[in-house]
Amino acid sequence: MIAVPGVDRRIYQHPILDFKWRGRKIKFYFEGKEVIGYEGESIAAALYANGIEIWSLSKKYNRPRGPFCMIGKCSSCFCTVDGRPNVRICIEPVKEGIHVQRQKGLPDIPTTWKTAEEEEILETDILIIGGGPAGLSAALKASEYDVNIILVDEHFKLGGQLKKQTHKFFGSKELFGGLRGFQIAEKLTEEIKKRKNIRVLTQTTAYGLFRGNWVGLASYNKLYRVKAKCIIVATGAHENYLAFPGNDLIGVMGAGGAQTLMNEYGILPGKNVVVVGSGNVGLIVSYQLLQAGANVKCIVEILPHIGGWFVHAAKVRRYGIPIYVKHTVKEAIGKERVEKVIITQVDEKFQPIPGTEKEIECDLLLLAVGLTPDIRFLAQAGCKMKWNSALGGFVALRTRYLETTVPGVFVAGDASKIEEATTAMIEGQIAALSAVIKIKGPIEKAVKEREELLKFLEEYRKSPVLRRTREGLKEVVIE
Ligand SMILES: Cc1cc2nc3c(=O)[nH]c(=O)nc-3n(C[C@H](O)[C@H](O)[C@H](O)COP(=O)(O)OP(=O)(O)OC[C@H]3O[C@@H](n4cnc5c(N)ncnc54)[C@H](O)[C@@H]3O)c2cc1C
Ligand code: FES
Numbered sequence: 221m222i223a224v225p226g227v228d229r230r231i232y233q234h235p236i237l238d239f240k241w242r243g244r245k246i247k248f249y250f251e252g253k254e255v256i257g258y259e260g261e262s263i264a265a266a267l268y269a270n271g272i273e274i275w276s277l278s279k280k281y282n283r284p285r286g287p288f289c290m291i292g293k294c295s296s297c298f299c300t301v302d303g304r305p306n307v308r309i310c311i312e313p314v315k316e317g318i319h320v321q322r323q324k325g326l327p328d329i330p331t332t333w334k335t336a337e338e339e340e341i342l343e344t345d346i347l348i349i350g351g352g353p354a355g356l357s358a359a360l361k362a363s364e365y366d367v368n369i370i371l372v373d374e375h376f377k378l379g380g381q382l383k384k385q386t387h388k389f390f391g392s393k394e395l396f397g398g399l400r401g402f403q404i405a406e407k408l409t410e411e412i413k414k415r416k417n418i419r420v421l422t423q424t425t426a427y428g429l430f431r432g433n434w435v436g437l438a439s440y441n442k443l444y445r446v447k448a449k450c451i452i453v454a455t456g457a458h459e460n461y462l463a464f465p466g467n468d469l470i471g472v473m474g475a476g477g478a479q480t481l482m483n484e485y486g487i488l489p490g491k492n493v494v495v496v497g498s499g500n501v502g503l504i505v506s507y508q509l510l511q512a513g514a515n516v517k518c519i520v521e522i523l524p525h526i527g528g529w530f531v532h533a534a535k536v537r538r539y540g541i542p543i544y545v546k547h548t549v550k551e552a553i554g555k556e557r558v559e560k561v562i563i564t565q566v567d568e569k570f571q572p573i574p575g576t577e578k579e580i581e582c583d584l585l586l587l588a589v590g591l592t593p594d595i596r597f598l599a600q601a602g603c604k605m606k607w608n609s610a611l612g613g614f615v616a617l618r619t620r621y622l623e624t625t626v627p628g629v630f631v632a633g634d635a636s637k638i639e640e641a642t643t644a645m646i647e648g649q650i651a652a653l654s655a656v657i658k659i660k661g662p663i664e665k666a667v668k669e670r671e672e673l674l675k676f677l678e679e680y681r682k683s684p685v686l687r688r689t690r691e692g693l694k695e696v697v698i699e
C-alpha cells in the first residue's frame with residue numbers, strides 16, 4: 221500500500237484545538253508518489269494523515285513498520301530522505317519537494333560516506349540536552365545569571381511532551397496554572413527566543429560525552445564538538461512496549477504516539493480503539509480520543525484496580541467506556557495492520573485464564589503501559605545508575621541539587637525519573653541554578669532561589685499521588 225486514495229485522517233473540528241497553526245500546503249514525494257502535507261507537520265504525520273502508514277520493512281521477515289512513539293525514541297519510522305538514510309521521519313519536518321523512501325532494516329552505509337559537510341567547535345558555560353519543559357525551564361533560569369547557554373533538541377520543534385498535552389495545568393500563575401500544556405510550550409519557546417545568551421540548535425542530537433567534557437552533537441549536515449563547563453541532561457522518557465503475538469502490526473501504537481498525532485498535528489490515529497493500561501496516560505488518551513471523534517471500545521487493565529486518578533477514570537466512565545480490570549491483551553490479529561484484538565482475563569499471578577477470551581474489532585491498539593527514563597546519554601557519560609521501579613527503571617544517582625556522579629553533569633525531568641511536567645519544570649530550574657553556582661560560585665541570589673525551589677518541590681511531592689516518586693527518590697539521592 222502506498223497512498224490511499226480519498227483517505228484524509230486530519231481532524232477539522234475539535235472542542236479545544238483549532239488547527240490554525242496548519243501552514244501552507246507542501247508537496248513532497250513518498251516512494252515517487254506525490255503527497256500533500258502542511259507546513260509545521262512532521263513527515264510521519266503528513267504520511268499518516270494521507271493513509272500512508274508503512275514506512276519501513278523489517279530486515280529478516282519483511283514485516284511492515286509504522287508509527288509507534290512519534291517522538292524519535294523507537295526505530296520504526298526510519299526512512300531515506302533525499303538519499304540520507306536512517307532519518308527518523310517523526311521528528312523531521314515536511315519540506316517542499318523532498319523524496320522519502322522506505323527502508324528495509326538498516327542499510328549498509330559505506331565507511332567513506334560523508335555524514336556531515338561541516339564541523340563547528342563551540343564553547344559554552346552550560347549545554348542543555350533536551351528542549352522539553354525541564355530543558356526549557358533550565359535554559360530560562362540559567363539565562364538570568366549572565367552565562368552562555370546552548371540548548372539542543374533533536375526534534376524540529378521545542379516543547380517536548382508539552383506539545384501533546386491539551387489539559388489545563390493546576391496551580392499558581394508561576395506554575396502556568398490554567399494554561400494547557402501546548403500553550404505552556406509556546407510560551408516557554410517564545411521566551412527562549414528573546415534571550416540573547418541562549419543559542420538554540422534544533423534537529424540536533426547529542427550523541428555522547430567524551431574526555432575533557434566534550435559533547436558530540438550531530439545535525440543532518442553538521443557536526444558540533446562542544447566544550448561545556450556544565451551539562452544538563454533533560455532527554456525525557458520513552459514509552460514501554462508489551463510482548464504479545466502481533467504486537468508489531470501497524471496500528472499497535474504507543475499512547476503517547478497517538479497523542480502526538482491527534483493533539484499536536486490534528487490527525488485521527490484510529491476510529492475504533494482498544495487501550496491497554498488504565499494509568500493516567502491510558503485514561504487521558506481515551507478521553508482525548510473521544511474528543512477527537514474516535515470510538516474507544518474498552519480499556520484493558522491487568523491489575524485488579526484502575527491505576528490512574530479517580531478524576532480521569534470518572535470522565536471516561538461517564539462516556540460508558542468499559543474498563544476491564546484483571547484483563548490483558550492476548551493477541552493482535554490482522555493481515556497488514558491490526559484488525560482485531562483478543563483480550564483475556566488473568567488470575568492472581570497475571571496468567572491468562574483459558575476460556576475467558578473476548579474478541580474485539582479495532583483499527584488501533586494503544587499501549588499505555590508506562591514510561592522509562594531516557595538515560596542513554598547519562599549512561600554513556602559514565603554516570604552511576606541504579607534500578608528503581610518506582611522511578612521507571614534505571615536512573616542516575618544524583619545529589620539533591622541534581623548533580624550526577626560525573627561532576628558537572630546534571631539531570632532534570634523525566635530523564636531523572638518518571639513524574640510529570642510541573643515537577644520537570646521545577647527540576648530544570650534547580651539544575652540550572654546548581655550549574656550556575658558550580659560555574660560562578662555561591663551567588664547569594666542563586667543559592668536562595670534554589671533553596672526555595674527545593675522546599676517547594678518537597679511540599680509538592682507530599683501529594684498522595686506522588687508517594688511512589690517520593691519513596692523512590694530516597695533510594696537514589698546521594699550526599
Ligand atoms: C509519551 C509521553 C506521554 C505523556 N503524556 C502525558 C499526559 O498526557 N499528561 C501529562 O500530564 N503528562 C504526560 N507525560 C509526562 C510529561 O509530559 C513529562 O513528565 C514531561 O514532559 C517531562 O519533561 P522533560 O522535559 O523531562 O521531557 P520531554 O518533555 O520528553 O522532553 C525531552 C526532550 O529532549 C529531546 N531529546 C531527547 N534526547 C535527545 C538527544 N540525545 N539530543 C537532543 N535532544 C534530545 C526530545 O526531543 C524532547 O524534546 C507524558 C510523557 C511522555 C514521554
Ligand atoms: S522513532 Fe519515529 S515512530 Fe518512533
